[in-house]
Amino acid sequence: MTTIQGRIESDYIAAYKAKDTVRLAVLRHLKTAAKNREVEILRPLTDDDFLEIIARQIKQRRESLEQYEKHGRTDLAAVESAELAVLQDYMPTALTEAELAQAIDRLVAETGAQGPKDMGKVMQALTLAYKGRYDGKKASEAVRARLSS
Known part of the structure; x- marks a missing residue:
């Protein structure tokens, strides 16, 4: 089984080659957040650490999406929604x-x-x-x- 970090790296390269700008931007932000967290805690990140980072990113996207919809900014809401979908691919299956x-x-x-x-x-x-x-x-x-x- 590959780690979340390994999956993110391989997906990043694939998105770069495919010129998938949304996925590329999300993964770039995710890699940056992971690197910052790694520097902060002074050790390599575990899969649980990555899940926390992804969950934080998802929460930020949901809050932004809510605000954009509230203020009628459908253009920005669509971007946040697309980014949210990419992030959710990396989370375990949610409980019903x-x-x-x-x-x-x-x-x-x-x-x-x-x-x-x-x-x-x-x-x-x-x-x-x-x-x-x-x-x-x-x-x-x-x-x-x-x-x-």
């Missing part, structure tokens, strides 16, 4: 709403969470078990709703 709900129910039982004050325990367990496979905002809302009932 039903799978997320089942995981939350199981983790609430395992951690013994009683109410909203135990939300941190459940979110931490969810992150350990399913890192990069769920939207943090949706998961947070689901955990809060589950613990409030």
Whole structure:
């Protein structure tokens, strides 16, 4: 199995040769963010580190997309949407709403969470078990709703 870094490198070269400007730009930004993170933590990056970087980039694109749509900038929203699609190719398969709900129910039982004050325990367990496979905002809302009932 190849690493995420290896896949990014090979896809970068392929995008360069194919003159795929969107994919090339996204991968260039991703490589730069990875290099900066590597310098920051003073060690080579693991696949988990790459997933964190990609997740951060996805979050930025979603926030930008939301703002562009809110202000009627469909041209910029289309660019963000295309870049978001490229980034999502590198993330593991996302949990469905039903799978997320089942995981939350199981983790609430395992951690013994009683109410909203135990939300941190459940979110931490969810992150350990399913890192990069769920939207943090949706998961947070689901955990809060589950613990409030």
